[in-house]
Amino acid sequence: MRTAYSVETVRAAERELMARLPEGALMQRAAAGLAAACADVLGRVYGSRVVLLVGSGDNGGDALYAGARLARRGAGVRAVLLAPGRAHAGGLAALRRAGGSVVSDAGGAVGLVEQADLVVDGIVGIGGKGGLREAAVPLAEAARRGRGVVVAVDLPSGVDADTGEARGTAVRADVTVTFGAYKPGLLIDPGREYAGVVRFVDIGLGRGLAGGTGPAGSPRAEALQHADVARLLPVPGAESDKYRRGVVGIAAGSARYPGAAVLAVGGALRGGAGAVRYVGPAGGAVLARYPETLVSERGPARAGRVQAWVVGPGAGDDAATVGEVLAADVPVLIDADGLRLAEVGAVRGRGLRGVPTLMTPHAGEAAALLGVEREEVESGRLAAARELAARYEAAVLLKGSTTVVAEAGGGGAVRVNPTGTPWLATAGSGDVLSGLGGSLLAAGLSAVDAGSVAAYLHGLAGRFAAEGAPVAAEDVAGRIAEAWRSVVGAGV
Numbered sequence: 001m002r003t004a005y006s007v008e009t010v011r012a013a014e015r016e017l018m019a020r021l022p023e024g025a026l027m028q029r030a031a032a033g034l035a036a037a038c039a040d041v042l043g044r045v046y047g048s049r050v051v052l053l054v055g056s057g058d059n060g061g062d063a064l065y066a067g068a069r070l071a072r073r074g075a076g077v078r079a080v081l082l083a084p085g086r087a088h089a090g091g092l093a094a095l096r097r098a099g100g101s102v103v104s105d106a107g108g109a110v111g112l113v114e115q116a117d118l119v120v121d122g123i124v125g126i127g128g129k130g131g132l133r134e135a136a137v138p139l140a141e142a143a144r145r146g147r148g149v150v151v152a153v154d155l156p157s158g159v160d161a162d163t164g165e166a167r168g169t170a171v172r173a174d175v176t177v178t179f180g181a182y183k184p185g186l187l188i189d190p191g192r193e194y195a196g197v198v199r200f201v202d203i204g205l206g207r208g209l210a211g212g213t214g215p216a217g218s219p220r221a222e223a224l225q226h227a228d229v230a231r232l233l234p235v236p237g238a239e240s241d242k243y244r245r246g247v248v249g250i251a252a253g254s255a256r257y258p259g260a261a262v263l264a265v266g267g268a269l270r271g272g273a274g275a276v277r278y279v280g281p282a283g284g285a286v287l288a289r290y291p292e293t294l295v296s297e298r299g300p301a302r303a304g305r306v307q308a309w310v311v312g313p314g315a316g317d318d319a320a321t322v323g324e325v326l327a328a329d330v331p332v333l334i335d336a337d338g339l340r341l342a343e344v345g346a347v348r349g350r351g352l353r354g355v356p357t358l359m360t361p362h363a364g365e366a367a368a369l370l371g372v373e374r375e376e377v378e379s380g381r382l383a384a385a386r387e388l389a390a391r392y393e394a395a396v397l398l399k400g401s402t403t404v405v406a407e408a409g410g411g412g413a414v415r416v417n418p419t420g421t422p423w424l425a426t427a428g429s430g431d432v433l434s435g436l437g438g439s440l441l442a443a444g445l446s447a448v449d450a451g452s453v454a455a456y457l458h459g460l461a462g463r464f465a466a467e468g469a470p471v472a473a474e475d476v477a478g479r480i481a482e483a484w485r486s487v488v489g490a491g492v
């Protein structure tokens with residue numbers, strides 16, 4: 001699991017640790033880790049050309065001390081100072097002692113940046129406010145088009161550490177070396193994309209972050225990894241029959257949109273439930289594609305037992321079916337039209353009774369439910385998911401470039417999906433996800449686990465299906481088993 005903490009929590013943990021350590025010790029740990037990562041990406045340090053972009057805070061200090069270490073190993077290191085009078089004094093002295101040089105005219109340094117083998121972005125770290133300042137923009141752009149590798153210190157400058165927002169230009173890193181804890185902005189797009197490969201350097205904050213003797217700051221975001229997902233996936237026991245593995249009911253599709261039902265059933269059949277029951281007007285289309293489906297002509301209340309329901313994909317205006325499903329005392333996943341048709345009170349009532357509900361809106365649907373503009377949801381995905389989860393007392397999976405899952409009530413760490421791919425933004429892909437999530441709910445996973453595991457597998461399946469080309473939702477459903485196998489293989 002990658003666990004990310006807010007800047008406030010990281011700062012508090014740092015203060016607590018610094019009080020017990022000699023002055024400057026933490027920065028030396030950070031700089032040592034940073035220099036090691038830089039040496040790795042360079043391959044050969046001796047003779048390489050390194051340019052440090054140095055801002056006015058400790059982020060620049062890290063860059064300068066790491067630069068000094070590289071200079072001692074024979075690299076030609078130049079520090080470009082964005083605020084010449086305010087650069088970290090100790091770091092500057094260390095760099096000069098090691099033979100590095102300083103460039104105070106940032107405006108004239110564009111050529112240097114373009115020609116460097118390695119550009120180290122120490123412009124600003126967790127102390128950053130707003131986007132990159134004007135003087136830094138041409139340097140960030142030069143780093144992007146230049147020939148060298150770009151390594152960001154702690155996080156790419158211009159990216160908001162707590163939200164992943166990038167206002168205006170931000171540094172595009174190949175590698176980000178982050179200290180002490182992941183920051184949410186490294187896990188959430190667009191920040192995640194700007195960060196490139198993230199390397200974590202432990203500087204000893206663990207005890208403070210865990211709440212031990214330090215601040216009881218809880219994680220803000222977490223990203224499942226293969227091994228976490230492998231532990232959560234349902235495994236049938238020797239005596240499991242199809243009913244013990246869970247039956248998932250799909251109340252989806254309409255005469256106008258039969259395809260949504262077919263795709264949701266397709267996702268559900270690959271999600272670990274023992275059987276899929278379909279209720280709705282698209283039974284013929286469903287059976288034609290998936291003859292193993294149990295199709296019922298009657299409404300959800302009389303369709304037979306299920307351990308979880310999926311309601312909403314392609315449902316049109318069928319509010320009665322949505323109401324009937326929400327009245328059932330089993331977990332329910334609500335998607336698409338169902339989100340619009342579900343009454344807040346009915347969903348909240350389930351949550352207050354302890355019956356799980358998982359809502360799976362995309363940004364547009366979430367914006368409509370919250371009564372805000374879509375852009376507001378897109379630029380503050382964590383906050384939007386938490387707000388919906390609090391209003392509805394339901395787990396909320398907010399789909400998008402980075403899919404996030406908040407627990408009912410909106411507290412706790414938000415799960416952030418690391419496997420997404422832009423190719424998944426294709427018609428019907430959400431229907432597959434809803435079936436898959438419902439199937440995992442029926443197999444016994446909690447709402448947050450079912451949502452985050454479904455997003456993880458769906459993202460992997462999307463990548464397998466796409467391989468760099470457009471995909472159809474059917475292809476994604478068809479690759480879920482492969483995604484599952486790849487996860488389980490890595491977890492054992």
Ligand SMILES: NC(=O)C1=CN([C@@H]2O[C@H](COP(=O)(O)OP(=O)(O)OC[C@H]3O[C@@H](n4cnc5c(N)ncnc54)[C@H](OP(=O)(O)O)[C@@H]3O)[C@@H](O)[C@H]2O)[C@@H](O)CC1
Binds near residue numbers: 059124126155
């Ligand atoms: N604390 C620790 O224990 C450890 C911390 N560590 C490291 O320290 C980093 C945090 O250092 P920090 O607190 O000095 O803040 P930092 O990110 O360098 O920036 C603040 C400065 O930048 C400025 N500035 C603000 N916004 C800006 C913008 N948009 N664009 C440009 N400039 C902007 C602002 O100045 P002002 O607004 O006054 O002009 C201020 O001077 C952290 O990320 C990690 O790398 C490690 O060494 C491990 C131990």
Ligand SMILES: [K+]
Binds near residue numbers: 157
């Ligand atoms: K930085």
